[in-house]
Amino acid sequence: MTWAPHRLRRGQGWSLRRRLLLTVMGVSISLWLVSLGIVIGVAWFATSEVYDDALEEGSRLVLQLGAASGQGAGADALRAGRGGALKLRLVYQLVAADGRVLQRGEDAPEAAFVPPAELRSDDYATVRADGELWRVHMRRGEGGLSAQVAQPMQERLELLEDMAENLAWPALLLLAVLGLLSWVLIRRLLRPLEEAATRIAAKSPQDLSAVDAQGLPRELRPIVDALDALLMRLGQALESERRFTADAAHELRTPLAALRMRVQLAQRESRLPDAHLAQLRADVDRCTALVESLLALTRLEPQAQPLLREPVDLAELLDTLAPALPPPPAAHLQRALAVARVPAVPTLLASALRNLIANAVHYGPPGVTVRVESGALPGGGVRIAVRDDGPGVPPDQRARLGERFFRVLGTGRPGNGLGLSIVARIAALHGAPLRFEEGIDGHGLGVVLDFPPG
Structure with missing residues (x-):
């Protein structure tokens, strides 16, 4: 088993960064909507007061001019109301005491907005006339004459819609900027978590010292x-x-x-x-x-000291192992060394090859052929393979060959099941992936170790 630092993987489980960003943006959008509602409410109240004051002033002018100059002054009052500095679309009615409309603006309904008996002098009302909502102010004068000046409510709503639209686009732009800044800041503030994860992932059986907490929150x-x-x-x-x-x-x-x-x-x-x-x-x-x-x-258990690897001559190493191997015809040892040197610890590599060759001879038939191969890997590594033409191991049992005390049943040979465990441990110490495959010409077993560059 190899140990290497890993990074925080995205897409596995829930993300603290995503939750923080969604929380910040959710709260910000909620507060923005509440503040927008408050602003629109305040604006509605303020503009309504201004418009109501304009209605009141218009009714006073219409009543005064109508009483002073007779009914013909209504047109002048209308023009004053429509063309004044307020630039409002106001309509008026001069209403008699019995509710008859004596004079009205060109856009005003034929019937009185409000019967005089139903509305006190100097009072406001919101009524529906000719299928449209109107805001009306009535003022009573002498002789039962009254003036009613009205404004369509749709104009006030359109003003609020324009105000909301003008406020919305800058606010949306600010929210986008807030989201980007929040993402950058949250990512930066959570960086210590990634640093802590990297320091923790760097620990291995060779290094069980305390995690460096310097700089962590x-x-x-x-x-x-x-x-x-x-x-x-x-x-x-x-x-x-x-x-x-x-x-x-x-x-x-x-x-x-x-x-x-x-x-x-x-x-x-x-x-x-x-x-x-x-x-x-x-x-x-x-x-x-x-x-x-x-x-x-x-x-071979984990040690704190790193391995001191050096180039090992495979031919010389096999020469030193030869006296311990059975001579022909009991076994035939072949060499196919395309690469002469392997970056490894000499004693450990010798132990691995000794166990692999001894296993092949021990579990193989008399005269078994064992071949030691070496070849170059892309990137500078070296592949070493020990193959034989013996009975081999079923594919479904090869994955367990490196386990301690595991032995393939039915071989009829004594053993303790630790030889390949030693090889697997040596391969792990060197960071060399170990795998099992077919042997010579599709027969027997092949054990392959890929040693990384030194």
Whole structure:
């Protein structure tokens, strides 16, 4: 297994950045709508007062001019109301005491807006006439004469619509700017989370030291402190496991060696059948191999020191391994080394190749062929493959070959299931992907390791 820092992945789970942005924008839009409503309400109240004052002034002028000059002065009053400085579309009516309209503007209804008996002098009303809403002011004069000046409510609403439209576009532009600034600021403010995640992801079994909390905000300190405590307990657990395995394996080596020596002496001196003693010695050898494998795995457990890799000559390394291998015709070792040197730790690479070749010979038939290959990878890496033409491993079981104590059933050969575990651990320490495939000419098993550039 390889360890490498990872970045925060988007699209997995919910996003704090997105939620913050939606919250800020949602609150901002809500407040903007409320403020827009308040502004429009205040504007409606203020403009209504101005318009009502204009209606009141118009009714006073119409009544005064009509009373002073007779009914013919109504046209002058209308022109004054329509062409004054207010530039309002006002219509008027001169109404008699009995409700008859004595004179009216060209846009005014034929019937009185409000019967005089229903409206007090100097009063306002909102009425519907000729299918349209009007705001009306009435003023009573002498002799039962009254003046009613009105304005269509649609004009006031159009003014508010224009005001809302004029306010909306700048506000929408400001909201867009606010959204962009909020996104940039939230992204910047949440950057410590990404930095903390990068520092945490950089931890590995080789480095279980405390996470560097320098520069992180106070809100992240409890998380970092809890993680530091967890890493400390994990480091203590790993160290205890390493010590127990190493101590147990070391303590077992001595009695097993003594037991093997006694079996050899018993073979020389005892009259027991040799088959029984040979089986006993094989069992002792198997226990000794298991202990040695456990010790090798313990030495390969995660360490704080980085690997010191160097170019290793494959031909020389295989020459040193040759004396430990069975000679032909028991097994045939072939070489196809397109690349001569591999960036690796020499002792670890030797252990990996020794285990792979020994496995191929041990589980293969007599005269099995084992071929060690090397080739260049794109980017400067080196591929090493150990293939054989033995019985091989079913494809559905290859994925478990690197597990500890896993053995393929039906081989009929003794073993402890730790050889490929050692190879897998060595490959992980070098950052070399390990995979299993077909062997020589589609037969047997092939173990491939891709070593990265040194």
